[in-house]
Amino acid sequence: MLASTSPFALALLALIGVLVLVLGVSLATRGVRGTVVGVLELYRRARLAWLGLTNRTEASESERRVVSGEAWAEWCDTLKAAGASLTSAGCPTAPFDQAEGYRYLTRLVRGSLENYLECSDPHAPVLVALANGMRDAPVKLGADNPDNLYLNANLDPRETYRLVGARGTVNYLGLGIQEGTYGGAGGLRTVAYKEAGAGDFDTRPDGTLEVVISREPPASGDERNWLPLPGGDATRAMLIVRQTFRDREREEPAALRIERTSGPHRPTALTCAQLEDALRTSGMFVAGASMMFARWAKGFQAHANELPLFDQQTSDAAGGDPKIRYYHSYWKLAPDEALVITATPPPCQHWNFQLNNHWMESLDYRYFQVHVNIHSAHYDAEDGSVRVVVAHRDPRELIPDGVAYDWINTCSHSQGQMLWRWVRVAPEWDTESGRLPQPVCRVVKFEALGTLGTLGRDAS
Numbered sequence: 001m002l003a004s005t006s007p008f009a010l011a012l013l014a015l016i017g018v019l020v021l022v023l024g025v026s027l028a029t030r031g032v033r034g035t036v037v038g039v040l041e042l043y044r045r046a047r048l049a050w051l052g053l054t055n056r057t058e059a060s061e062s063e064r065r066v067v068s069g070e071a072w073a074e075w076c077d078t079l080k081a082a083g084a085s086l087t088s089a090g091c092p093t094a095p096f097d098q099a100e101g102y103r104y105l106t107r108l109v110r111g112s113l114e115n116y117l118e119c120s121d122p123h124a125p126v127l128v129a130l131a132n133g134m135r136d137a138p139v140k141l142g143a144d145n146p147d148n149l150y151l152n153a154n155l156d157p158r159e160t161y162r163l164v165g166a167r168g169t170v171n172y173l174g175l176g177i178q179e180g181t182y183g184g185a186g187g188l189r190t191v192a193y194k195e196a197g198a199g200d201f202d203t204r205p206d207g208t209l210e211v212v213i214s215r216e217p218p219a220s221g222d223e224r225n226w227l228p229l230p231g232g233d234a235t236r237a238m239l240i241v242r243q244t245f246r247d248r249e250r251e252e253p254a255a256l257r258i259e260r261t262s263g264p265h266r267p268t269a270l271t272c273a274q275l276e277d278a279l280r281t282s283g284m285f286v287a288g289a290s291m292m293f294a295r296w297a298k299g300f301q302a303h304a305n306e307l308p309l310f311d312q313q314t315s316d317a318a319g320g321d322p323k324i325r326y327y328h329s330y331w332k333l334a335p336d337e338a339l340v341i342t343a344t345p346p347p348c349q350h351w352n353f354q355l356n357n358h359w360m361e362s363l364d365y366r367y368f369q370v371h372v373n374i375h376s377a378h379y380d381a382e383d384g385s386v387r388v389v390v391a392h393r394d395p396r397e398l399i400p401d402g403v404a405y406d407w408i409n410t411c412s413h414s415q416g417q418m419l420w421r422w423v424r425v426a427p428e429w430d431t432e433s434g435r436l437p438q439p440v441c442r443v444v445k446f447e448a449l450g451t452l453g454t455l456g457r458d459a460s
Contacts, residue, residue, distance in 0.1 A: 062273040071276040078283030079109065085290035090298030092358050092415060104140070104359040108289060111139035112282035115152065120278055122156035124267040125258050127241065133362055140361035141289055142318065143328070143419045146371040147248070147352055151241040153258050157229040160214035163239070165256035167196060167203045172244035172350055172423065173254055175201070175211060178319055179230045179237050191237075192227050193322055198424065201225045213239065213258075242321060244350055244423065246375035292318065293360040297417055300330035305339055307420050307439040325436055327420035331355070331390060333410065338391035338446045343420070343439040344384055350374050350423035353388050353439075355408050357416040368409045378404040387452065390418075395449045403453040 065071040086101040087093075111130050119128045129135070130152050131144045144150070149170075155161060155177075167173065173196040179189050194200035196209070201224050203209045212218045212226045229237050239258065245251050259265050310326040320326060331339055345351050352373035355363050363370035377386045387405040389395055394407055420439050422430075429435045 059271070059273050062271070062276045066272040066275055071272075071279055075279040075283045078280075078287055079105070082283075082287040082290055085287070085294040088291075088294050088298070090301055091294060096412070097358055097415075100357055100361075101359050104361055105286060105290060107139045107361075108141060108286045109282070110137070111141075112285040113278075115154065116281045116285070117275070117278040120154050120274075121267040122154055122159060122236075123260060123263065124265050125153040125155055125161065125239075125260065127151040127153050127239075127256060127258055133365060138364075142293060143354065143356050143360050143417065144362050145244070145352070145421070146354055146362050146365040147244050147246070147350070147373050149243040149245070149253055151243075151256070153239045155213065155229065155237045155239055157215055157231070157234045157237050159260055160212070160262040161239075161258055162261050163209075163211040163213060163227075163256055163258050165208065165254060167207050167209055168243075168252040168254040170243045170251045170253050171246045172196075172242070174242040174244075174321060174323070175227060176240045176242070176321075177213070177227050177229060177237055178240055179234060190316060190319065190322055191230050194227065195323065195424070214262075240319070246350065246373060290359075296328070297330065297358055297360065300328060300417060301332075304330040304332050305443050306441050307341065307418070309436065309438075321423075323424045325422045325425060325430065327439060329418055330415070331418045332415040333390065333392070333443070334414075335392060336446050337443055338389055338395065338449055340442045340444055340449075340452065341388040341390070341420075341439050342385055343437050345374065345386065346422060346429040346435070346437050347426035348374075348422050348424055348429075351421060352423075353408070353418070353420045355390060355410065355413075355416065355418050357413055360417050363409075363411045363413070363416075368411050369407060370409055370411060372406040372408065377406055380404045389449065389452070391446060391449070393446075395446065395452075398447065398449045399452050400450070405452060 062071070082105060083102070085091075086098060086105070091101070092098070114128055115130045119126050129139070129150055131139050131141055131150050133140050133144055133146065134149070163175070174193065175195075176193040177191050179191050194211075196203060201209070201211060210225060213229060214226070215229045215231055217223050217228075218226055227239070241254070241256060243253050245253075307327040307329050310328040312322075312325070315324075315326050316322055333339060341353065350373065352371055354365075354371035357363060365371055372386075372388060379386055381404070387403075388408055389399075389405050390408045390410060392410050394409075396407070399405060422436060425436065
């Protein structure tokens with residue numbers, strides 16, 4: 001039998017044997033996500049080696065795969081496989097939650113195609129919103145901040161760029177360079193970050209700004225208004241712009257644009273290799289992001305209705321703001337229950353609390369009160385603390401006049417994720433000694449909210 005088998009088939013059988021062995025070892029040592037990433041990387045290397053043996057190039061192979069429809073079919077197969085994240089351990093199976101879950105996947109598809117295909121050319125980058133809950137067709141992921149306007153642009157570290165425009169009056173403006181992607185090896189790592197108002201870069205007297213983005217420092221030697229791009233063999237990076245509003249109705253967002261300066265700012269003709277790469281990256285993003293946050297949700301359920309401090313290294317690896325201290329967790333309430341959260345804010349630039357669904361999407365803050373921040377909160381006149389009441393209906397008829405609180409609407413959800421943020425805390429508070437205030441959580445019967453004035457006095 002083996003004597004009549006072709007050399008290619010024998011090699012394939014040997015490769016399958018190796019993969020089975022590697023898969024078993026990897027699952028035991030790296031977990032599911034690490035195994036998936038490792039197998040995909042092994043496949044990529046084997047494929048490039050096979051192309052070399054058959055005297056084919058990556059470009060010619062991409063052309064064949066696009067024309068034959070294989071690239072499209074693999075993208076569709078990846079999206080189909082991504083649906084497994086909605087039925088993994090810990091996911092709610094109620095029809096309402098599952099419907100939101102599949103809508104979530106379609107939002108990831110839309111956002112990924114905009115980011116990695118339509119607006120992906122680093123020769124003519126544009127600022128787009130990968131996650132934006134304010135637009136008519138929202139895209140949400142990773143506990144997107146209701147106070148934020150996120151913008152990002154795809155860059156090539158081998159090129160140079162400049163970011164120009166008006167600073168606006170938005171309270172917080174952060175500029176960062178990220179490398180990698182959700183679901184990829186190494187995650188989404190922030191390699192540079194600067195903030196307006198914190199002395200990190202300068203704004204001109206007329207309110208405009210200009211920031212150089214390149215691998216090498218500017219020839220002028222002024223590195224304050226410079227964001228370094230990753231070096232080495234990196235060929236892809238992303239600029240992220242975070243704008244945080246205290247009062248979105250009154251503050252003016254920054255009006256920024258990015259320009260390529262190492263050559264003409266105009267797009268190149270689409271190639272099959274670029275299309276295949278965009279589809280592959282889109283599929284990896286949808287599958288990787290949904291898998292990662294599903295795993296987070298399962299982990300958060302271990303401390304449901306509490307708000308422990310989230311691991312900063314994990315946050316940074318997922319593209320989180322390095323200046324924010326996150327308290328990620330899970331909430332779950334019966335129809336007759338409410339969650340009361342009490343905290344005393346430290347000196348900081350901003351803080352907020354938000355409610356999410358299970359899939360880590362912020363609830364619809366365009367129409368409902370699903371978050372509270374440093375500006376909108378009602379503070380206790382005696383000690384400056386705040387009380388957040390998460391409940392299925394408005395408790396105003398129960399709570400006595402004069403008691404400071406803010407109601408967070410669950411919007412027909414019975415469970416989901418939640419997040420508290422302290423943003424740029426004063427250095428003397430943000431230390432390893434643990435002076436960061438810990439939000440105190442209590443689940444009470446809804447009818448017991450009439451005694452809210454006596455709840456949470458021991459908040460730290």
